[in-house]
Amino acid sequence: MELMGSRARGEASQLSDWDYKIETRDFLAVAAGLRALVYPLRPIAQQWDRLSEHPCYMLMLRGIGKVDLIFDERWEPRAPWEVSAKTLQGIDDHFWDWTIWLAAKDQAGKQEMVRTELQKMQEHLLAPLGVEDAPASVREAVEAYLAARAEAEELFTTEVSRALEDEVRRLMAAGGYAV
Numbered sequence: 001m002e003l004m005g006s007r008a009r010g011e012a013s014q015l016s017d018w019d020y021k022i023e024t025r026d027f028l029a030v031a032a033g034l035r036a037l038v039y040p041l042r043p044i045a046q047q048w049d050r051l052s053e054h055p056c057y058m059l060m061l062r063g064i065g066k067v068d069l070i071f072d073e074r075w076e077p078r079a080p081w082e083v084s085a086k087t088l089q090g091i092d093d094h095f096w097d098w099t100i101w102l103a104a105k106d107q108a109g110k111q112e113m114v115r116t117e118l119q120k121m122q123e124h125l126l127a128p129l130g131v132e133d134a135p136a137s138v139r140e141a142v143e144a145y146l147a148a149r150a151e152a153e154e155l156f157t158t159e160v161s162r163a164l165e166d167e168v169r170r171l172m173a174a175g176g177y178a179v
Contacts, residue, residue, distance in 0.1 A: 001020050001021070001022055001023075002020065002021045002023075003018070003019070003020055004019045004020065004021050004070075005017070005018075005019035006019075006108075007019065013104055013107050013108060013175065014171075014174065014175035014176070015065065015100060015103050015104035015107060015171065015172065015175040015177060016104050017065065017066035017067065017068055017100075017101060017104065018064070018065075018066070018067040018068070019068045019070060020067070020068065020069050020070065021070050021071075021072065022069050022070065022071050023071075023072065024071065027055070027071055027073050030071075031055065031057075031071075034046075034057050034069070038057075038059060041059065041061055042061075042062070043059045043060060043061055044060045044061065044062060044163050044164045044167055045058075045059070045060040045093035045096070045097065045164045046058065046059045046060070046093075047090060047093055047094065047097075049068070050077065050078040050081075050094065050124070051077050051078070051120065051124060052070075052075055052077065053074075053075055053077060054070055054071060054072060054073060054074070054075050055070070055071040055073050055075045056068050056069065056070045056071070056075075057069040057071075058097050060093070060096070060097055060100075060164055060167065060168070062167055065100060065168075065171050066097060066100055066101055080123060080124040080125070080127065080128050081094070081124060081125055081128045081129075082128065083128050083129055083152055084156065085156035085157075085158045088149075088152055088153070088156060088158060088160050089160045089161065091125060091128075091129070091149075092149065092160040092161075092164065092165070093164055094125060095121075095125055095145050095149075096164045096165055096168040097164075098117070098121060098125070099138060099141065099142060099168060099172075099179075100168045100171060100172060102114055102117055102118070102121075102138050102141070103138055103172050103175070103177045103179075104175075105117070106137075106138055106177070107175070107176075107177060114137075114138070115136075118134055118135050118136070118137075118138075118141060119134050121134075121135075121141060122134035122135065125145075126141070126144055126145060126148065129145070129148035129149065129151075129152055130148055130151065130152075131144045131145070131148050138177075138179060139179050142179045
């Protein structure tokens, strides 16, 4: 396990994620046991990155933020989300994970990357929820998502947990990036 990315280079902001490169001889065994392995950390959310070309297990931890466990294996990116009562919590987890990551990139002045990622977010997450236009900013993405999530919750008569949203908003505000 090796720290990489902006934190390893000493360039991290308060919103930067923690990227760890994980090397293993038995990826399938490690992947199967990851939920149990990270249980002591009490993640607010955890899921495999649907869009990466390498397996990346994304965690959101209270007080720490986003942690990515990145494996050097081949990985097929997944199709856009299909919205249902069963997938709505996963969609919410993915949205807030992506949002804090985008906020860190925006603060770092990586506007072209943010624009590209907002377009990707539109295609893979917002459009399936019924949002027609790609957002021009992280703030617009949050506004569009909240409206679409409310409609989906009403349609499916379900409500997703707000714990991750609350923590991401708290971390972003503490890092000088309120939405």
